[in-house]
Structures are given as C-alpha cells and as structure tokens.
Amino acid sequence: MFRLYESDGCGLCEQAKALLGQTPIVHVGCELIDIAHDEQLIERFGHHIPVLEHQSSKQLLFWPFDQVQLAQWLKQLPEFSDLQE
Template sequence: MITCLLFSTEDCHLCELAEAELMPLLAQGLQVEVVDISESAELIERYGVRIPVLRLEAQDAELGWPFNSEQVAAWLNQQLGL
C-alpha cells in the first residue's frame, strides 16, 4: 500500500481540485494523508505558495500542482520503480 502526504490548507480551491484528482487512485489502494500547512510555520514557509503538493516521504519526492490522476499514477510508478 502506498501512502502519500498532500500538503494543503482549508478553503484552498486548488487543494480541492487536487483531492478530486486523487479519488480514482484512492479506489486503487493509494492512501493520502492530508497535512494542513496552516498548523506549522515551517510548513507555511516551505509550501505556502506551492500548495497543493503531493509527497512521498520515503523517496523524498514531491509532485507540485498542477497534476491529474494519470500524471500522479505515472509519477508514483517512476518514484517506486514499478
């Protein structure tokens, strides 16, 4: 099972679009933990103007917006060597 972090914040239209793009992949076993950057000054500094950002912690890899579900799947395959 693959788990990604999705850095976002409340009332972010682009973050809502990103979550919608991830829905088909959730049905295929992807797990996404949504991280609200507003709870951390460090995360605001790092991601404030870049959200939404999808991150694979183990691979230290990030995919910034814009992306669609096909691009996320291809990125995951590349990062995980599938």
Template structure:
C-alpha cells in the same frame, strides 16, 4: 502511510487535487494542513497542494492530472 498531501484550509486547488487523486485511484494518504505550521508554511507557501512520497521525499506539485499522478506513483514505487 507512504503518501502525504500538503494543503490549506479553504483551498479550491487542494479540493481539485483531491478529486484528481480519487480519479487516479490513489492509495491512502495523510492530509497535512500547513496553515498552522510555520516551517511548512515557509516551505510550501502558495505552492500547495503538494503530493509527497514520505520515504523518498519526492514531490509532485500542482497542477497535475490523473495520468501525471499515476505516472508519478509508478515512478516512485
């Protein structure tokens, strides 16, 4: 898959981001939970959720709405 959503367990903002991505008609993505990974924890900390395009490394950090997510998708692909 081309997309990754970095998130945490029990994260209400992450749940909101997933709902926004569903509203935006987002393509499939991998969910990566940063809680158990020290490197990801150091990189993202409290900045989750983060949507990342795997190949380019470009990221969209929360907060974002469906229109912003769709614009990001169009800009990256």
C-alpha cells in the same frame, strides 16, 4: 505512504483531493496535512499547495497535475514501477 500538503479554503487543494480520490492506490494511504498552523510548512509550501509527497522517498509532486501526470510520477517510485497506465 503519501501526504497531501493543503489548507482549508484552498480551491486547488479541493481539486487535488478530488483527483486523488479517483486514484485508490494514493487515496487509501494519503494523510492530509494542513500547513496553516506550521510556520515551517508555510515557508516550504505556502505558495505551492497542494503538494503530494511520497513519504519514504520524499519525492514531491506539485500542482497542477492530472491523472496521467500522477500515474507517471507514481511509476517512477520503486514500489509502483510496474503500474499499468
């Protein structure tokens, strides 16, 4: 359902993973993608990681984001539009 583009040794990525860990709706269905071994992903996200992607809509949420921004982003996705903040 979600992908988090990240890389080993990325402090911001660790912060994003900790934040997502507090958000069960994302954490449970989140695939971690290490961009380090994929040239296309490095080109696309290299200077922007961590980046959260909703797989079916391809919507992206770029770091930095907090719980409020994450909730707002989720609410604009069709299947989460009825979420309470």
